Amino acid sequence: MFSLDSILVLFLLFNSARCLSIGENSAARSLTTQTTSPSTSAVSVALGGVTYVNKGIVGFGLIPSNFTDSLGDTLGGIGSGIAFKQATWKSLSNGSYTGTLVVHPDRGYNVISTVDYRSRQHEIDFVFTPYNGTDDLDFESAQTTLQLTYVDTILQFDRGGGNTSGLDALAVRAAENGFPTVAVADPEMPIANETYQHLTIDAEGLIAASDGSYWVSDEYGPYVYHFSANGSLIQTIQPPEAFLPLDSNGDLNFTSVVNPTTGRAGNTGFEGLTLDAENDILYAMLQAATIQDGGDDDDTSLYTRMVAYDIANATVTPPTMVGEWVVPLPVSTSKSKTRKCSEIHFVSENVFFALSRDGNGNGAGTSSSDTTSKYKQADLFSIANATNIAGSKFDDPSNPVAPGGVLDDSVTPATYVSFVNYIDDDQLARFGLHNGGDEDSTLVNEKWESLALAPVNDPANPDDYFLFTASDNDFLTEDGISIGVPYNAGVNVDNQFLVFQVTLPSVSPGTIQQAIGI
Ligand SMILES: *[C@@H]1O[C@H](CO)[C@@H](O)[C@H](O)[C@H]1NC(C)=O
Ligand SMILES: *[C@@H]1O[C@H](CO)[C@@H](O)[C@H](O)[C@H]1NC(C)=O
Ligand SMILES: *[C@@H]1O[C@H](CO)[C@@H](O)[C@H](O)[C@H]1NC(C)=O
Ligand SMILES: *[C@@H]1O[C@H](CO)[C@@H](O)[C@H](O)[C@H]1NC(C)=O
Ligand SMILES: *[C@@H]1O[C@H](CO)[C@@H](O)[C@H](O)[C@H]1NC(C)=O
Ligand SMILES: *[C@@H]1O[C@H](CO)[C@@H](O)[C@H](O)[C@H]1NC(C)=O
Ligand SMILES: *[C@@H]1O[C@H](CO)[C@@H](O)[C@H](O)[C@H]1NC(C)=O
Ligand SMILES: *[C@@H]1O[C@H](CO)[C@@H](O)[C@H](O)[C@H]1NC(C)=O
Ligand SMILES: *[C@@H]1O[C@H](CO)[C@@H](O)[C@H](O)[C@H]1NC(C)=O
Secondary structure (H helix, E strand, O other): OOOHHHHHHHHHHHHHHHOOOOOOOOHHHOOOOOEEEOOOOEEEEEEOOEEEEEEEEEEEEEEOOOOEOOOOOEOOOOEOEEEEOOOOOEEOOOOOEEEEEEEEOOOOOOOOOOOOOOOEEEEEEEEEOOOOOOOOOOHHHHOOOEEEEEEEEEEOEOHHHOEEEOOOOOEEEOOEOOEOOEEEOOOOOOOOOOOOOOEEOOEEEEEEOOOOOEEEEEOOOOOEEEEOOOOEEEEEEOOOHHHOOEOOOOOEOOOOOOOOOEOOOOOOOEEEEEEEOOOOEEEEEEOOOOHHHOOOOOOOOOEEEEEEEEOOOOOOOOOEEEEEEEEEOOEOOOOOOEOEEEEEEEEEOOEEEEEEEOOOOEOOOOOHHHHOOOOEEEEEEEOOOOOOOOOOHHHOOOOOOOHHHOOOOOOOOOEEEEEEEOOOHHHHHOOOOEOOOOOOOOEOEOEEEEEEEEEOOOOOOOOEEEEEEEEEOOOOOOOEEEOOEEEOOOOOOOEEEEEEEEEOOOOOOOHHHHHOOO
């Protein structure tokens, strides 16, 4: 089933994952470069000759599960994608930081069925006062470290001002006017006064660009949509055919319910989206392998793909693909299940965060096996030595790059190392949180799916950054409203946010500042 190479990769991944527990003495079984520093409880990892350090959790905040947005719908799913609104991040002289986060939900409350939820993003102001003490805060005090205040919601619209939808994409709209063939809602659905069927978007990634526009990645396509600040659709990026969901006749079918014959698996589209702002290169990554690369099974969904587009002057010169790489995903020790990747974030040339996780935690269910997360990590990977397969035969779906999960001999994948562990018990306890056990508001959430970086601005630690991360709570509340209709999901899962402090020596001075417009 597996080649010798892939067994070696799995073995290394198992061990790098096992060695990462903050404060744990990992020396005895350290087969990787992982080391711990007990005095500070920091965790460090080497990648490409650079040592990166996780200093632990420094902030926690939440928005209650029953909060409603300005359109009257429950505010949920907002950790699908987050970004700092350009030019808002500020260090105050009293040690706090303020700014505005733009957060993007996915496709509305869809536990029972998908709904006609219009794509939107919210602005959330914050006051962040980092806590790096060793005492355990109680849950109430922990929430004062990251205070979140909802400001407003901006809807996103299809071209011509049409509404978008979260409904399953059962139909296609042909390519026209510079836009590719896109996913649209059920043609049987009566829609008054619109030229087009609703464009369906299941948003999972967000970039706030320096010109005020936004890029949103989606799972149906998998596509990347470019919206102006007011939410008008400007352009749409369609990846190579190898990524697109094709049925057995080679026709596009964007449904998330049935897996295609080749291309992205259902609900496994572009979860990852990030920007190298200095060079205007946008990166999008599939949550796990395409079907032809083993993506129909968690046991073989080991190798995902990341694509890169040059978006300099995107509205004048349409984005062009400039790279494509294979990225290995971590695998569980016990069951050999792939930990799919919910987000990526650009760090420095060739280096990225990858937020990979299991499906346990708050929101996953009520049995203890569901509430105990086993893997939630913002890991690092490098494409420095990886093969760029853009434009190669692997862009044709009939040439898999990893059939059955076995990587083609001609391709070197990215180097992936374990880094920031979300579910370290001691770190969680410092903020009144826990992993496993009772499903209450202090249980760490299941679906962490977003990352954003900002500078600490500490002259004593010039390479330190804050890594903000938020969870998608699936709109789970007992007191919900979904497109005007009340619902009870039977459980309350708040919108949780965490902030870690990390040392990233590979970042060139000023680049994170430039990316967030400060
Ligand atoms: C890439 O390869 C070079 C030369 O073998 C090595 O020094 C470097 O550490 C590698 N980088 C990564 C990220 O693996
Ligand atoms: C949410 O629930 C809490 C606790 O039941 C309640 O105090 C609050 O008013 C509710 N908020 C909204 C917006 O419904
Ligand atoms: C710093 O000032 C801001 C604005 O007045 C305030 O919200 C924040 O709580 C203060 N932080 C500290 C640590 O006092
Ligand atoms: C907390 O942060 C302050 C300011 O950077 C620093 O002086 C102090 O050493 C830190 N404490 C710990 C326990 O890391
Ligand atoms: C979009 O949906 C809203 C809410 O259902 C509706 O009021 C509006 O008329 C729709 N817009 C168009 C262009 O159909
Ligand atoms: C896509 O597949 C679904 C499920 O099999 C089916 O209901 C739908 O009609 C198909 N759509 C197209 C455009 O073929
Ligand atoms: C919108 O729909 C209403 C009701 O069907 C109809 O009376 C009206 O003419 C339509 N407007 C446009 C611009 O199509
Ligand atoms: C939204 O912004 C676009 C591009 O900036 C502009 O062309 C359009 O007129 C604006 N639409 C509205 C409704 O303000
Ligand atoms: C982008 O546009 C600016 C201004 O028109 C121009 O100076 C620059 O060369 C363009 N860059 C690219 C990559 O086309």
